[in-house]
Amino acid sequence: MPRLIVIRGVDEGKQFELTSPSVTVGRHSANAVPLHDTQVSRRHLEVRAVAHGYELRDLGSGNGTLLNGQPVQVAPLRSGDTITVGQSVLMFTAGRNEFPAAGSELTERVRLQVRPEQDLNSAILRTVAADAGSQILARPAAATDWVRARLASLAALYETAAVISHILDVDQLLDAVMNLVFKSVGADHGCFVLRDESGRLVPKAVHYREGTNRQEELAVSRTVVEHVMREAQGVLVSDVHSDDRFRAVESLHRHNIREAICVPMKGRREVVGVLFLDTQSSLKQVLSRGPDATTFTEDHLHLASAIAHQAAIAVEESRYHQALVNAERLAAVGQTIAALSHHIKNIMQGVRFGADMVRTAIKESDADLLGKGWKLVERNQNRIDDLILDMLSYSKEREPVVEPTDLNHLCEDVLGLVRGRATDRGVAIDWHPGAGVSAVPCDAEGVHRAVLNLAGNAIDALEGRPNAKLSVQALLEADGSWAKVIVMDNGPGIPADKLEDIFKPFVSTKGSRGTGLGLPVSRKIVREHGGDILVQSVPDKGSKFTVRLPMKSAFASDATGLHHIPLPPPEE
Secondary structure, eight states, X not given: OOEEEEEESTTTTOEEEOOSSXXXXXXXXXXXXXXXXXXXXXXXXXXXXXXXXXXXXXXXXXXXXXXXXXXXXXXXXXXXXXXXXXTEEEXXXXXXXXXXXXXXXXXXXXXXXXXXXXXXXXXXXEEEETTHHHHHHHOGGGSOHHHHHHHHHTOHHHHHHHHHTTOOOHHHHHHHHHHHHHHHSOOSEEEEEEEOTTSOEEEEEEEEXXXXXXXXXXEEEHHHHHHHHHHTEEEEEEOOTTOGGGTTOHHHHTTXXXXXXXXXXXOXXXXXXXXXXXXXXXXXXXXXXXXXXXXXXXHHHHHHHHHHHHHHHHHHHHHHHHHHHHHHHHHHHHHHHHHHHHHHHHHHHHHHHHHHHHHHHHHHTOHHHHHHHHHHHHHHHHHHHHHHHHHHHHHSOOOOOOEEEOHHHHHHHHHHHHHHHHHHTTOEEEEEOOSSOTTEEEOHHHHHHHHHHHHHHHHHHHTTOTTOEEEEEEEEOTTSSEEEEEEEEOSSOOOGGGTTTTTSTTOOSSGGGOOSOHHHHHHHHHHHTTOEEEEEEETTTEEEEEEEEESSBTTSOSTTSOBOOOOOOOOO
């Protein structure tokens, strides 16, 4: 299945499968690929399937479309191409249906047969060493005229290198390479055979030449495959009907395979499989050409070996990359479990301590102790609620429910919630409402949560500081394009080397009191709006967090795809 992967921008990391022949990309939520980048047009571009792959078409976007860094209106797409729209960069990865000759259903028609080893030896016409492919790449001038001509005219190996450099999925990679093999070598059928982790031989990327019967079975001699893998030696096998030596090799004779090439896929470390190609002729065709007339030559054998060598390296790299991804995923899961276990343990200790206080208070009829114990239980219950809500917010993709929101009212509500905690800790609150922010297009609930998180963090940072003050300000930028909420404190500040880490999950400066999810969740919420949270901090002087929200929302629509908010007249 072809995909678009966002590799840079607000939606970085998102992947979109292109399930329809034509999909559009843009800011509007009706697009198959909706982006939250405010510099992307409502309907920016279209990706559609055409006869020989996929095509990109700009839909009259305001800021244009770049394909691999070049401005385009209409252009073909290849796997690995990068598309730049606004501040976002997407990578196009083609699915297996980009190569019409290949099909996963064809692997069902591959049958591996076992024949005596001595029968194989008499059928081998020529051999090639496993490192012959890499030698051709190292010294192309020493190759034969035919190979040099192929390298020059078809650029087979260069095309192979270009293809494998963009594709990590093994199935897609082998399909692409086999497609190039069929351009360079006149085979009727072909496939790769890989050895999986269990040692089983698995056919991949089965191709049938145009005009051949795709319903017939492709017979691959297991004897040949295992010989090639064991000896690390490519072979050119011929089934000459007039020679009694080859009649015993039934898999070659019975299925009319006149010639077959089988070369090892030798990477940097091991032989990972083989590349198998064959041509097929009837007895009448063989007799008319003569027993010495062959389709495959030693030059074909060497070229196939060179291509198989490159494919093997790519397969090794793909498996290595997948192993790294799996290792990182397991490490991330382990880190998450460890962090959550630590926070939950701290919370449960507070609950247990509060419960012990309540139990003692009931036993001793101590009303004051009962109140203190119950407050401790409630406080830790709220911490559990906050942790669960943060986990859900961070892990779930959501689209903001945008509606005109009064930022002044929102901030006043937040300050009302934290005022009691601020008073208990000796923190003064300085509130500055702003003009022009009475109808900011945003998800009020999400932005409320983000601002509440920032205000709560500031109060925690100010605990025990002399002349502690929390300042909150709402305002509209001079050009009217962005609304801002500034949360500032005169606390201890954040060291410069820690600023890059504070938005990472499970990184907290509060010790056991923090979950390490508050700031990542807050930034995620704001970025879902197409905005961001900026931070400035000076050690021992304080920190300043700025929430920026666009006044033109990507989630509302009019003729231009923008939600224009009328600004109130300036206050007298």
